[in-house]
Amino acid sequence: MSEHKVVIIGAGMGGLCSAIALAHRGLDVTVVESAHAPGGKVHSREVNGAHIDSGPTVFTMRWVFDALLRSVGTSVEAEMRITPLQVLARHFWPDGSQLDLSANPQESEAAIAAWSGGDEARRFADFCKTTRQLYATLEGPMIRAQRPSMGGFMGDLGFKGLGVLAQLGPMRSLWQQLGHQFTDPRLRQLFARYATYCGSSPWQSPATLMLIAQVEMDGVWSVEGGMVGMAQSLARVARRQGAVFRYQSTCQRIEKRQGRVCGVHLQSGEFLPADRIIFNGDASALRQGLLGDEVRSAVPKAAPPRSLSALTWSRSTPQWAAAAVINISRTWAPATRSFSQLPRTEVEPPVICAPSKALT
Numbered sequence: 001m002s003e004h005k006v007v008i009i010g011a012g013m014g015g016l017c018s019a020i021a022l023a024h025r026g027l028d029v030t031v032v033e034s035a036h037a038p039g040g041k042v043h044s045r046e047v048n049g050a051h052i053d054s055g056p057t058v059f060t061m062r063w064v065f066d067a068l069l070r071s072v073g074t075s076v077e078a079e080m081r082i083t084p085l086q087v088l089a090r091h092f093w094p095d096g097s098q099l100d101l102s103a104n105p106q107e108s109e110a111a112i113a114a115w116s117g118g119d120e121a122r123r124f125a126d127f128c129k130t131t132r133q134l135y136a137t138l139e140g141p142m143i144r145a146q147r148p149s150m151g152g153f154m155g156d157l158g159f160k161g162l163g164v165l166a167q168l169g170p171m172r173s174l175w176q177q178l179g180h181q182f183t184d185p186r187l188r189q190l191f192a193r194y195a196t197y198c199g200s201s202p203w204q205s206p207a208t209l210m211l212i213a214q215v216e217m218d219g220v221w222s223v224e225g226g227m228v229g230m231a232q233s234l235a236r237v238a239r240r241q242g243a244v245f246r247y248q249s250t251c252q253r254i255e256k257r258q259g260r261v262c263g264v265h266l267q268s269g270e271f272l273p274a275d276r277i278i279f280n281g282d283a284s285a286l287r288q289g290l291l292g293d294e295v296r297s298a299v300p301k302a303a304p305p306r307s308l309s310a311l312t313w314s315r316s317t318p319q320w321a322a323a324a325v326i327n328i329s330r331t332w333a334p335a336t337r338s339f340s341q342l343p344r345t346e347v348e349p350p351v352i353c354a355p356s357k358a359l360t
Helices: 013-024 064-073 105-117 120-145 150-168 174-180 185-198 207-217 226-241 285-289 291-300
Strands: 005-009 028-033 044-047 052-054 083-084 087-092 098-102 220-223 245-247 249-257 258-265 272-273 277-278 312-313 325-327 350-351
Touching: 005 013, 005 258, 013 028, 013 064, 013 226, 013 277, 028 226, 052 226, 052 245, 098 105, 098 185, 105 120, 105 185, 120 150, 120 174, 120 185, 120 207, 150 207, 174 185, 174 207, 185 207, 226 245, 249 291, 258 277, 285 291
Parallel strands: 005 028, 005 277, 028 245, 087 325, 312 350
Antiparallel strands: 044 052, 083 220, 087 098, 249 258, 258 272, 325 350
16 A cells, blocks of 8 residues: 555545545545535435435436446446436426427437427427537547646647637627527526536626536436445445545534645544545535634635525425426526625526436
8 A cells, every 4th residue: 555645525426536536546545524424515415215316317428437347347237227318308498388398309309399389399400410529529628637727728629629619609608609599588598407416606707618518418317226336336445446435524624734734633532644635515515614713724715605506395205207307487587696786585596306227
């Protein structure tokens, strides 16, 4: 085992992936997690005797995990059972209208034609073309880049990539761009919810977030045992590589000596020495000094206030019909603003029912 000791705070997806990669390289890796199981935001709640995913409910961007698991001599198929979903999401509006988005864009286009007319279906086809170009443009310089910088980003884009971004308008928000893409306000509402995936507002998020549509059309999978099953699978891989997991172990403080981290203090009073620490928690916790004043500088500035993304209901269902069932209100748009900017009565976010198989 390496003399280098790494403590990873948080067994969310980032912490699990870090544990796999670093333990495989021979480092002494310990993961501390305050919860009783791995997953972080990937968690479940018991509903009528069934354990239901109550965080993320589906698996996307599979290529990330394909590459990680191949690098340590295994594969997604060897570690978990996954099933591709044909219906990405089922959407409802107060007027009784309903729209299913499919993994097959042609099926979605036909559904939109029947639901909103041929002109809007053609606009959706143009939207899909735009999101494909956008994803292809940003995949290398931004999505796959380890530490993208403005200079490197601009250079990697080249003239062609800059042209793709220029078509969106460099200062255009997601909400503004969707107004250019669609005339049916329901479709504008539907795709504006992509901003909520990162706790943002469609008025403040860049139009480039439209590329999430392409991410979903590239594939959405359900995981046997739910998304918590995926977290458990990754934890097993990490343990095989030599990582040690300490559950129900809350980090109280990160200690620094002579300008370098040297370990973490747990609430139990135990001290874990380390010469490298990975924090897989909310960055604002570091900035606020919740893990010690000495590590505030790890986050250069306070994060802006988050929006209310959604109200999520978890319920047991006999069939996995869609990735999510989403009820969109007439006044959904204002709900993405900060609570401090609105009276409580105006906050009416989308309600997301995440039907999930019982976890066995």
